[in-house]
Amino acid sequence: MKERAWSDFELYVITASTHHPGRELVDVMEQTLIGGAGMLQLRNKTGSREDVLREAAALRKLTRAYNVPFIVNDYVDIAIQVEADGVHIGQDDIPFEEARRLLGPDKLIGVSTHSLEQALKAERDGADYIGVGPVYPTNTKPGKAAVTTAYVTEAAAQIHIPFVAIGGITLDNADSVLEAGARRLCAVSAIVGSEDPAAVCRSFLNKIGQYSGYAPQSVTIMLNGEQRNTSARNLEELVRELGQSHKRMVAELDGVIVSRGMWRNTVIQPRADIELIQFVGGG
């Protein structure tokens, strides 16, 4: 599985049966896959081992049909038994080395981290990816202090393996998380607790796409009639790069004024023709 581009996923979904009473786990999770989820984890902290095994077997079958990696939370033995693609472990679960020894070198291991220190350790240990959170307070894991988007920014700057921002992420706050540097999101209740998990997944992927589509390196644009190179990914970053954030500006792209609220969603394409004009206030 590792040979395949498992790391291409952008949206990671986790089960939470208590959020969809009356609806079958497999049905709800299938909706998330229809919506485009790229990685699926079974998390069942309260059920018996038999329950977890039964669910794992069903979800393994489902995810295989959709060609999506399947991860089991905590239960290394069940992961092996149902031929899951890997396990996900928390800071208080089975030690990483032990999990790796049991699973062998080819299975994925994800680690929950709540600080940059833990993230760096997981990376050194050889984790395939890490969870970064909880970004916001969450009912899925009550009582756990939120790490805020500040940690997301740190992870984006210093962690080289894939990281997934998790914890209280909804469509309403996803922009902030993406802005902080996350390119992979995980939502639990926002997805499986919704009436239409597939639609919510699509909306999340839409949002992520707005950020991950950015050109990674600098592009040449026309700025106020002159050629200029910029590594800014969107209009807001360009204004910041130019040191003009503190001024009241009017921004125009290819002849049309861009509303102030759309600056950060306005991707800077190569050869974009941009005018940035300071608002004239005299009268």
Next chain:
Amino acid sequence: MHEQTEDIWADRYDRQIRFAPIGAKGQARLANMRALIVGCGALGASLAQHLTRAGVGKVRIADRDFVEPSNLQRQMLFHEADALAVLPKAVAAAEKLRAINGSIEIEALVTDVNSMTITAAMENVDLVLDGTDNAATRLLLSEACFARNIPFIYGGVAGAEGMSAMLIPGQTACLRCLIGDEASVEEELNCDTAGVLSAAVDFIASLQAVEAIKWLSGNRNAVRKSWVVADLWRFSVREFTLPGCTPGCHICGGLADENIVQLNLPRSESIARSDVLAHREERKHRLQAGTDETPPAHAWSQTLAVALCGRDSVQVTLPRTFQLEQWQVVFERLGYEIKANRYLLKIGLPDGERLVLFPDGRVLVQGIIDADKALRICVRYLTDPLEMQAEEEART
């Protein structure tokens, strides 16, 4: 006599009526229209003059300031005598405008247009022209216009540059969507930081006035839906398309014509239309009730001190009114230098600052930019006259 008078002025609008898009019909429409011009400085005076000559039925001008010698270089309605008499700009302008066209109604408001006074200022007007000198008032006007479904015609000028755009509810974005409403941003280019050429003022005022005339004469399809940026010195004139209403904006959203909205937002961002409308309604009620409070900058209850950037003055609004004659007596007795007319009282303080008192409770503290210091000066000099008299008597 009356007959004869009418005959003399029969051709007043002849050349405008001969302009086909206006015609007799457009001219008649203009006579029934009402425009508000906020700020009667350089842009405002020029705008007022255009609308008055064109025969707009009712022209209301609102301004918080008075005429000074430094205005005469560009503020076309004012004379040296106005500066010498320290006349409020709205009053001095109205006098000239009435002399230009006695057949229309000119209304002068000597007031600061803010969230408390905007309701009265905007009562029964068909559009608002921008002659202000700051973004905060413009944002307030834009919002109030969108709440009332009438156009706001922005104009700004500094140096030899200027900008103008007509913002129309249901058709274009509001000003806040275009420039943001962050309070802490650096002061925009204005006449005090960049100077200003009179010719540039008239250029921008013309851009504004012509759109107003189009709208008010019934030529609504002819209005220019763009943001124009002009630099008369280097000479460049650029025109940018205005975006449509922003879905979800509590000011301009929810009014959007479906065809104009091009933004393809994910579901979560397209706030339900009813929510937006509800918010707008609520906002409108607050604005109309005059209860949309701007939080006071200082704890002195209900007192608002606003530094007029680059103008070396602070405007303090006190929760009281002034009997100017009474205060004149007080300060004369103190031996301070006084300039007075029926609209304001200007007092030269011993330390060099000047206080300008308006009957509505406003005080311009000149020679100072620190709002706190301005407040202290007001507390010191503008406590009750009887107390001051008592203090004075005790001293002598």
